[in-house]
Amino acid sequence: MRRNAKSSTTRRVRVALSTAVAVCAATAVLPTAASARPVGHRTTGVERISVAPDGTQGDAHSAGASIMPDGHRIVFSSSATNLTPEGTTGDDRAYVRDQRTGQTRRIGPYSPLDPPVISGNGEYVAYPVQWVNNVRIRQYQVSTGYTASANCSSHSCDQPSSSADGSSLAFVVLFRQPSSGQRIEVHDGDGTKKTVADFAHTHESRPSLSGDGRYVAYQDGGAGDVFVWDRVGGTTTGPVEGPSTAAALVQLSDDGSKVVYVSGSDTYVHDVPSGTVHLVPNARGVAIDPTGHHLLYAPLGTSGAGLKLRDLRTGTDQIVSNQPATAGTDAVSAGGRDVVFQSTADDLVPGDTNGKSDVFVRRFP
Structure with a gap:
C-alpha cells in the first residue's frame, strides 16, 4: 500500500491510473534533467x-518523499527553482527521481497540497491539489504524461491509497452537507466501488490498501480505534489494539499481514493472521517496508538518532539519520535497503549550505 504522511490537508498519496488513463488528456512530455550518475550505479x-542537474544543491526547501519497493524511483515535492532545466516560479512542484540514471523530472503543473506518492510499479504519481472549492487528486502516468482526477463527484477527495498495480484505489470522500462527515471507499478500474466505513466526523481516517487490493486498514479518528476490512469476506476486524486502548494507524504492509499503529509512546506491529503483536517501546512508528519485516521509527525520550530502521525478525537497528529528520509512509523500499527522508541538518552530506530542508536517501548494503 502507498499512502501519504500527515499534513493539514490530506495524507501522503500513492495513486495509480487504471482504465481511466485511456480517456485522459495528455500533458506535455515531462522534461528530463541530465546527470553524470552511471546507469545502474548504487552506493x-x-x-x-x-x-540540480549538475549536482548542486536545491535553492529552496524540499520535502515529502515516497520510494518504489525496488528503490528505482523516488518522488518528492520542492519549491526549488533549479531542479530541472526549465525551472519553476518557486511554488511547490512534484518531482520524480530515477535512481538508476540520476534523472529528475517535474510531474504536472499544479502545486501539491501534500507531497506526491508513487505506485508500486513506479509508473504512476499522484498528489492532492486545490480545485476551486474542493480538493482533487491528480494522477500522472510517468511514461506518457497522461493525467486524470480521482472520481469523487462534487465532493473533496482525501487520503488516498492504491493497490500495487493501481487497479484499486481507496480514499476518503469528505462531505459538508447536510452535516460534516466522511466515507471511505474503494474504487476499481472497472468502475465498481465499495463502501468500507462511514463516519459522522472529519478526523483523519488514513485508509491504507494492501498491494492486492483485498485489505483496507483505517482508523476511526474520533474514537481512536484501528480496523482492518477484508473486501473478499466483507468483514471488519477490530479495534486491533483492543477495546480500551486509543491508537492511531501508521500503515498496512503490502501483503496485508501487518498493521502498524501507535498508542501512547509506543509502536505496535499487529500480525493480522495470528493476532499477535510486536511491541517497539518508546518509539513513534513512521513506516513499514513492503515485506512487513522492517520498521522505520523515531526514538522517543533519547538524544540519539533522528530515525532508525528496525529488522523486526532480529530486533536489530540501523541508523538512518543521526540528526533530526522526518519521513512519511512509503519511505522504505522492500527489504529495508533504501530509506528516503527529509532534514534541515547541514552535515549529512558535504557542501550542504542552503539552510533548507532537503530530501535524502540512505542506502544500506
Missing part, C-alpha cells in the same frame, strides 16, 4: 537527491 550511505 551505500546517504545521498541528497533534491539537487
